[in-house]
Amino acid sequence: MRTLEQTLEELLDLAASYFRLPRERLSPDDDLFETLRIDSLQALELLGRLEQHFQIELPDYELQGVTSFRALAERIHARL
Amino acid sequence: MVELERCESLGEALRDALERWAEYTCLIEVDRERETCRLTYRQFRERALPLVSALQQQDFAPGERAAIIMTNQSKWLISAYAVFHAGGVLVPLDYKLSPREQIELLRHVRASVLITEFPFWRALRQEAGWVELPLRLVLVTEAPPEVELEGARRWEEFRGDGEPRFVPRRRQDVACIVYSSGTGGRPKGCVLTHENYLEQCRSLTAIYPFSPGVRYLSILPTNHAIDFMVGFIGPFVCGATVVHLRTLRPEYIRDAFVRYQITHATVVPLILKNLERALRERFAVLPRHKRALLQVLMRLNRWLTRRQPNVRLSRRLFPDVHRAFGGHLEMLIVGGAFTEPSTLQFFYDLGIPVANGYGLTEACTAVTVNDLKPFRADTVGKPLPGVEVKILDPDADGIGEVAVRGKNVMSHYLDDPELTAETIVDGWLLTGDLGRIDETGHLQLFGRKKNMIVTEGGKNIYPEDVERFFDGLPVKEFCIFAANYVWPERRLGQEHLILVVHPAPGEGLTEAVRQQIRERNRRLPEYKRVHGYLVWERDFPRTASLKIKRTVLAEEIRAHRSRADVQWL
Numbered sequence: 074m075r076t077l078e079q080t081l082e083e084l085l086d087l088a089a090s091y092f093r094l095p096r097e098r099l100s101p102d103d104d105l106f107e108t109l110r111i112d113s114l115q116a117l118e119l120l121g122r123l124e125q126h127f128q129i130e131l132p133d134y135e136l137q138g139v140t141s142f143r144a145l146a147e148r149i150h151a152r153l
Numbered sequence: 154m155v156e157l158e159r160c161e162s163l164g165e166a167l168r169d170a171l172e173r174w175a176e177y178t179c180l181i182e183v184d185r186e187r188e189t190c191r192l193t194y195r196q197f198r199e200r201a202l203p204l205v206s207a208l209q210q211q212d213f214a215p216g217e218r219a220a221i222i223m224t225n226q227s228k229w230l231i232s233a234y235a236v237f238h239a240g241g242v243l244v245p246l247d248y249k250l251s252p253r254e255q256i257e258l259l260r261h262v263r264a265s266v267l268i269t270e271f272p273f274w275r276a277l278r279q280e281a282g283w284v285e286l287p288l289r290l291v292l293v294t295e296a297p298p299e300v301e302l303e304g305a306r307r308w309e310e311f312r313g314d315g316e317p318r319f320v321p322r323r324r325q326d327v328a329c330i331v332y333s334s335g336t337g338g339r340p341k342g343c344v345l346t347h348e349n350y351l352e353q354c355r356s357l358t359a360i361y362p363f364s365p366g367v368r369y370l371s372i373l374p375t376n377h378a379i380d381f382m383v384g385f386i387g388p389f390v391c392g393a394t395v396v397h398l399r400t401l402r403p404e405y406i407r408d409a410f411v412r413y414q415i416t417h418a419t420v421v422p423l424i425l426k427n428l429e430r431a432l433r434e435r436f437a438v439l440p441r442h443k444r445a446l447l448q449v450l451m452r453l454n455r456w457l458t459r460r461q462p463n464v465r466l467s468r469r470l471f472p473d474v475h476r477a478f479g480g481h482l483e484m485l486i487v488g489g490a491f492t493e494p495s496t497l498q499f500f501y502d503l504g505i506p507v508a509n510g511y512g513l514t515e516a517c518t519a520v521t522v523n524d525l526k527p528f529r530a531d532t533v534g535k536p537l538p539g540v541e542v543k544i545l546d547p548d549a550d551g552i553g554e555v556a557v558r559g560k561n562v563m564s565h566y567l568d569d570p571e572l573t574a575e576t577i578v579d580g581w582l583l584t585g586d587l588g589r590i591d592e593t594g595h596l597q598l599f600g601r602k603k604n605m606i607v608t609e610g611g612k613n614i615y616p617e618d619v620e621r622f623f624d625g626l627p628v629k630e631f632c633i634f635a636a637n638y639v640w641p642e643r644r645l646g647q648e649h650l651i652l653v654v655h656p657a658p659g660e661g662l663t664e665a666v667r668q669q670i671r672e673r674n675r676r677l678p679e680y681k682r683v684h685g686y687l688v689w690e691r692d693f694p695r696t697a698s699l700k701i702k703r704t705v706l707a708e709e710i711r712a713h714r715s716r717a718d719v720q721w722l
Contacts, residue, residue: 104675113610113679114427117402133400134224134272138251140675 075153081146083126088142091122101143108142129153154362155390157355162322162347164237166354166390171198171234174392177365182227183409184399190227194392197231204235206313208266211290215240215320218330219266220259222246222273225371225397228294228308230385232268233375240320241266243329245376248273251678256282261340262330262567265289271296274305324348330567331378333514334605334613342567343514352560353517354386356537360524361484361508363391363417368481370396370409370418377611379488382518383419403427410479419486421611422496425507429496432474432503451502458504461526467504474503484508488519489611491598491645494530501528510534511596515582517561521596532595537561544590545583552643554602555588556581587643598645604638604703606648608680616650619681623673627666629655630693632701633683639707640716649684651719653710655693662688674722685721687714 075083081101089096092109099108106116113136120131129152139145155173160166171179175195182190192200213219219236221243223229236243244262246255248270255277259267267288269277274293277283291305322328328347332340363369371384388395396413398405406424409415420428436447450470457466464483468475475482485500485507492509500507510522511533520542523534536542540559547553562582565573576583585603588596605615616633623631636649652670656662667686674682689710694702 106679107675112423112427114401114403114423117400118404121402121404132272133402134248137249138678140677140679 075150077146077150080127080150080153081143084123084146084149085142087122087126088119091119099142101146102141104140105142105145106140123149127153154358154364154392157351157390160351161324162237162326163328163350163386164234164240164319164322166351166386167234167237168319170194170389170392171201174365174389177392178394179389180227180230180395180397181413182397182399183405183413185402185405186408189399192227194389197227197234200227201231201234201238202317203312203314204231205238205317206315207311208235208239208241208290208313209317210313210315213239213241213266213290215322216242216327217266218242218244218262218264219268220244220246220262220264221376222248222255222267222269222277223294223375224248224270224399225375225380225384226399227397228268229375230395232292232308233385236266237328238317238319240322242327245329245331245381247332247376248374252276252280253282256280256286258332258340258342259286259288262332262342263287266292268292268294268308270294271300274302278303322347324351325564327564329381331376331381331514334615334618339569339572339615339617340567341569341572344564344567345517346564349517349561349563350382350386352539353382353519353537354390356539356561357382357519357522358387358391359538360522361486363388363393365392365394366416367391367393368396368413368416369393370398370406370413370415372398372401372406372424373419373421373489373611377489378512378514378518379419379486379611383486403431407477410482411477412479414479414481416481416483417486418482419488421489421609422487422492423490423609423611425485425487425492425496425500426609429499432499454504455502458501459527462501462504462506462528464504464506471503474505478505486510488512490607490609493646497528497530501530508534511555511586511598513584515563515576515584516540516557516559517563520555520557520561520584523595529595532591532597534596535594536596542590542596543581544588547589551589552587552599553589555584555586555596555598557584558582599643600637600641600645601635604635604707606635606637606650608648610680612680614650614681619650619677619683622677622681623652623670626654626669626673627657628662629657630701631655632693632703632706634703634707634710636684636716636719639710650682652683652686653689653706654686655689655691671722683722685719687719689714 085099135148155169171194179194179197180192219241292308293305294308324347329345330342334341369388373380487509497507506525510519512519521534521536543556544553545556558581587599620633631654636651694705
């Protein structure tokens with residue numbers, strides 16, 4: 074069973090590789106839209122990648138109200 | 154199609170459609186790759202009528218307000234029809250708003266019935282204002298079996314017996330209350346009558362007729378005025394099929410175009426640009442000779458279709474592109490915000506006509522549309538049949554405020570006679586948008602007179618609604634403006650909000666305050682964020698009741714500062 078911190082680390086790794094950014098530029102409390110320079114549609118694309126990795130289903134509404142990587146990790150963690 | 158001119162209400166038009174097209178496929182609902190529901194018009198009716206009975210057994214009265222907070226799905230449309238059949242007033246609320254904002258609007262509209270999905274209900278009832286709402290019936294869809302709903306009812310089990318009564322309404326009666334903005338600020342509940350919708354539907358279907366065989370992919374939220382009309386009322390009265398996707402993930406949207414042989418879809422500019430980017434990326438990796446050939450074919454297609462679209466011909470010129478969209482796409486409709494002409498031209502050159510237009514919730518949906526005969530990327534088309542458009546106080550270039558008159562114009566703003574009187578003057582709806590009518594009768598837009606922005610995602614953002622998120626900022630005073638309101642530019646697109654801050658006396662804008670601006674901004678939903686801030690050292694002009702005189706302040710800023718002084722975030 075992963076801890077929340079592990080989920081967060083894996084999320085940051087995945088986001089960095091998916092959007093081709095150096096991993097060290099991403100921090101847990103960063104705004105994910107601003108850091109990744111993505112719009113809401115591109116964020117939805119990331120959900121597909123996260124589903125594959127974590128083997129869970131993430132409905133679109135799980136992105137609602139989420140701005141930081143940490144908040145997204147919490148949503149993922151709750152579904153593990 | 155159903156003869157709308159003979160109908161008195163949306164309930165009547167939809168009821169006739171359900172009978173007339175009984176054996177045609179009405180709805181397909183897809184959750185990712187799983188098809189979860191497929192209904193004929195007859196089956197739709199069979200699902201809706203027991204809901205009407207149950208509502209009536211709960212004494213749901215004509216004119217009573219029922220709100221819906223749901224993603225696009227069959228239950229949205231079935232519930233809406235049930236409300237109309239029972240003579241109710243529908244309040245479609247945006248499921249993307251925060252629970253707090255939804256509660257503010259539920260309170261403002263005084264809905265007595267709420268129909269919502271389980272995750273939204275769960276979030277709503279955690280808010281402090283939930284228990285004070287005047288709701289007497291809450292229906293929750295797809296609630297897990299083990300969950301205790303504490304007074305709410307399961308939508309799936311809420312079924313009455315006996316023949317439901319069809320409650321006739323008159324054309325002037327209220328059909329819907331749709332919020333064009335006002336979460337946290339001044340709520341703008343547009344009160345729209347049955348006549349507004351029936352006439353809007355008549356004029357739209359005169360330009361773009363749907364028919365059985367049309368497969369409309371519903372991507373925009375159905376609570377949005379555009380999808381409500383183009384993705385529900387319009388297809389139904391014409392016997393078309395609506396395809397609902399339970400996700401907006403691009404990979405599933407692409408898949409749905411192919412699997413369901415989609416012929417029409419409405420998108421916002423944000424989605425259209427996303428599609429454009431994906432196509433351009435694919436073109437960029439083609440071998441050089443193929444890229445050159447593509448350019449030649451695009452120019453050829455533009456010439457061949459210079460008078461009107463010819464999708465069959467274009468499909469032969471660009472088989473791969475059209476196959477990626479399923480091979481049956483006739484047209485994309487774009488609305489909700491300004492679309493760059495270059496994007497419209499790009500799709501048109503590939504043989505995918507994009508019908509753009511101009512509208513606002515206060516005018517039911519659309520005011521003008523491009524009939525594509527011929528295609529014009531530089532305008533938003535001509536006024537719809539039965540809709541008058543005039544330009545108020547035009548300047549030397551013919552540019553002035555766009556005013557609209559017609560049976561599509563809303564009745565009033567809910568509980569706000571003052572705002573209604575400012576907005577509808579002598580029967581003309583003052584849009585706050587700046588435009589010009591060219592010699593061919595097409596409307597061209599050049600910016601806004603009003604202090605607001607419209608995002609590429611089609612959301613209207615009023616500065617007053619964002620200001621509360623900066624309450625308590627340690628400065629003397631602050632105010633938010635649309636940058637184009639302070640420094641008007643005769644164009645649309647790239648609209649920005651700026652925060653004007655007057656620091657505490659003698660302090661200047663400290664790094665701590667700057668940091669706080671950045672942090673608060675980051676906590677806002679992406680589309681509500683301010684894009685920059687401006688330091689202003691003078692007192693804000695205020696009324697006797699201490700409200701900021703925004704127009705005067707904007708004039709002062711314009712006289713002493715330029716866009717270059719804004720610190721962009």
